[in-house]
Amino acid sequence: MVSPRQKKGQRVHKQDLQDSLVVSCQPVPGGPMDTAEAVVGFARAALAGGARALRIESVAYVRAVRAAVSAPIIGLVKRDLSDSPVRITPFLSDVEGLIEAGADIIAFDATDRPRPVPVAELAAAVRAAGRLSMADCACVEDGRRALALGVDFLGTTMSGYTGGPEPVAPDLELIAAFRAMTPDVIAEGRIRTPEQAAAAVAAGAAAVVVGSAITRTEHATGWFLEAVTGAWRRRAAGDQPVLAVDLGGTKTSLALVRGAEIVASRTFATERAAGPDAWLDAVAAEATRLGGSYGAVGLAVTGFVDRGTWSAMNPATLGIPEAYPLIAAAKARFDQPVMAVNDAQAAAWGEFRFGAGQAQMHEPGSLADENGAESGTDLVFLTISTGLGGGIVAGGRLLTGLSGHFGILGLGSGGARPLEDEISGGFVAGQARAAGHALDAANVFAAAQGGAGWAEAIVQRSAARAALLTGDLQLALDPAVIVIGGGIGLATGYLDRLAALHAARPARQRPRLVPARLGAEAGLIGVAALARDRLA
Numbered sequence: 264m265v266s267p268r269q270k271k272g273q274r275v276h277k278q279d280l281q282d283s284l285v286v287s288c289q290p291v292p293g294g295p296m297d298t299a300e301a302v303v304g305f306a307r308a309a310l311a312g313g314a315r316a317l318r319i320e321s322v323a324y325v326r327a328v329r330a331a332v333s334a335p336i337i338g339l340v341k342r343d344l345s346d347s348p349v350r351i352t353p354f355l356s357d358v359e360g361l362i363e364a365g366a367d368i369i370a371f372d373a374t375d376r377p378r379p380v381p382v383a384e385l386a387a388a389v390r391a392a393g394r395l396s397m398a399d400c401a402c403v404e405d406g407r408r409a410l411a412l413g414v415d416f417l418g419t420t421m422s423g424y425t426g427g428p429e430p431v432a433p434d435l436e437l438i439a440a441f442r443a444m445t446p447d448v449i450a451e452g453r454i455r456t457p458e459q460a461a462a463a464v465a466a467g468a469a470a471v472v473v474g475s476a477i478t479r480t481e482h483a484t485g486w487f488l489e490a491v492t493g494a495w496r497r498r499a500a501g502d503q504p505v506l507a508v509d510l511g512g513t514k515t516s517l518a519l520v521r522g523a524e525i526v527a528s529r530t531f532a533t534e535r536a537a538g539p540d541a542w543l544d545a546v547a548a549e550a551t552r553l554g555g556s557y558g559a560v561g562l563a564v565t566g567f568v569d570r571g572t573w574s575a576m577n578p579a580t581l582g583i584p585e586a587y588p589l590i591a592a593a594k595a596r597f598d599q600p601v602m603a604v605n606d607a608q609a610a611a612w613g614e615f616r617f618g619a620g621q622a623q624m625h626e627p628g629s630l631a632d633e634n635g636a637e638s639g640t641d642l643v644f645l646t647i648s649t650g651l652g653g654g655i656v657a658g659g660r661l662l663t664g665l666s667g668h669f670g671i672l673g674l675g676s677g678g679a680r681p682l683e684d685e686i687s688g689g690f691v692a693g694q695a696r697a698a699g700h701a702l703d704a705a706n707v708f709a710a711a712q713g714g715a716g717w718a719e720a721i722v723q724r725s726a727a728r729a730a731l732l733t734g735d736l737q738l739a740l741d742p743a744v745i746v747i748g749g750g751i752g753l754a755t756g757y758l759d760r761l762a763a764l765h766a767a768r769p770a771r772q773r774p775r776l777v778p779a780r781l782g783a784e785a786g787l788i789g790v791a792a793l794a795r796d797r798l799a
């Protein structure tokens with residue numbers, strides 16, 4: 264079939280490729296689609312789908328496609344040479360053969376590598392024949408030289424293929440750099456998704472070439488297989504319980520957790536003076552007693568976890584040495600992947616995934632609903648017990664590192680005392696002692712309930728500080744909910760006190776306070792979910 268354009272002897276112009284999708288029809292060499300028939304089929308199907316031009320390899324395939332379609336053809340010849348790494352259209356005879364077969368644009372390697380024929384000669388031969396040239400470049404310098412030689416298009420084709428490990432993403436930076444040099448930029452190489460093609464346009468491409476994703480069935484199948492294989496592995500791992508450990512200053516709990524369900528658990532006292540090696544040894548021994556198999560280990564620990572190391576945040580809680588290699592030490596004891604996170608952060612995640620966060624999001628007419636689906640992805644968790652800790656989930660992601668360590672926030676008054684010392688159970692008991700009442704926090708609360716003025720004053724002071732904190736958190740992060748847990752936080756009447764203290768604020772500034780749902784198990788459940796998601 265001879266096209267009307269060819270009949271009239273019309274030539275392809277640069278503008279013909281402006282804003283075009285080009286499909287490269289280059290089957291896997293020697294594969295079942297490596298036939299003229301299949302290449303013509305790919306070409307026609309691509310044009311039927313809206314591609315404006317084609318990229319075809321070899322004189323024979325260009326000839327076959329030319330006979331079938333009138334769309335512009337970028338032709339190239341690939342050769343494996345023993346004395347040059349250049350593969351794409353290395354010889355003048357290749358240029359001539361492609362032109363004779365009917366290619367409109369001739370693509371050739373324009374990298375600065377040993378080659379049989381200089382780029383200048385290839386470009387001149389294309390121009391002399393009245394065809395357009397496409398310089399397949401690997402870097403900005405290649406493009407600069409090619410433009411100086413008068414090539415018509417700069418392609419990013421060779422980026423990532425001149426040494427070193429092959430990247431997986433398109434080179435958007437090179438596209439943008441070329442666009443700063445010429446409008447005639449063809450984006451090519453590893454453009455595998457519609458989003459990447461759009462990104463190539465946004466980076467400045469006049470035309471976008473997609474090859475393997477459309478015409479290398481074997482490769483595209485391989486990408487999907489890799490993705491589903493990973494997903495199958497994750498699903499299988501997800502079905503297995505996680506060994507979750509909650510290591511605190513007074514006690515250590517460990518449990519086999521499946522989803523949000525604690526299948527089996529043990530709790531024992533933390534030997535505070537023994538040190539981290541001994542604490543982990545004890546966990547390993549208890550895990551053996553617990554029995555059962557698990558596919559990952561999640562450690563929720565008091566203190567500060569940073570890139571696999573563990574340090575004390577407040578040495579009075581537990582004397583953790585600076586930067587103890589927690590993940591490495593745990594891996595040496597458990598023959599499984601290990602992840603570690605601060606205990607309150609783990610609890611925040613537990614409440615978000617399975618506790619108060621979920622309840623809040625799914626209750627019809629809930630505040631999270633009223634504020635739109637997005638707001639349901641932000642949650643702050645605050646545990647007010649012997650100390651004060653917490654965690655933040657922002658945009659559906661748990662913030663780790665220092666985030667959520669509310670207990671050591673400074674107070675405005677010089678920051679001499681951490682906030683923890685003005686809110687926590689330690690504070691409540693300490694104040695009671697100072698007032699001549701040797702009671703623990705729970706009994707101070709009971710005394711306040713019973714109407715003892717001195718107890719009431721202490722509890723109210725703690726609540727006032729907590730109200731200040733939750734009000735500030737609402738203004739800083741505007742979470743869908745602030746989940747309050749811990750022995751003090753969940754003590755009868757405490758949340759009501761906070762709500763009453765917030766009543767004076769304008770309604771839209773009031774924190775949305777809800778009680779924690781998972782209790783003491785939030786950390787175990789949360790770290791199990793984190794381990795499952797991150798390690799599977």
Ligand SMILES: CC(=O)N[C@H](C=O)[C@@H](O)[C@H](O)[C@H](O)COP(=O)(O)O
Pocket residue numbers: 287289339350420421424451452453454455472473474475476
């Ligand atoms: C480096 C090299 O030899 N690239 C060749 C150039 O024609 C082809 O193998 C690519 O398939 C073509 O560039 C399209 O790229 P992708 O298949 O990634 O969409």
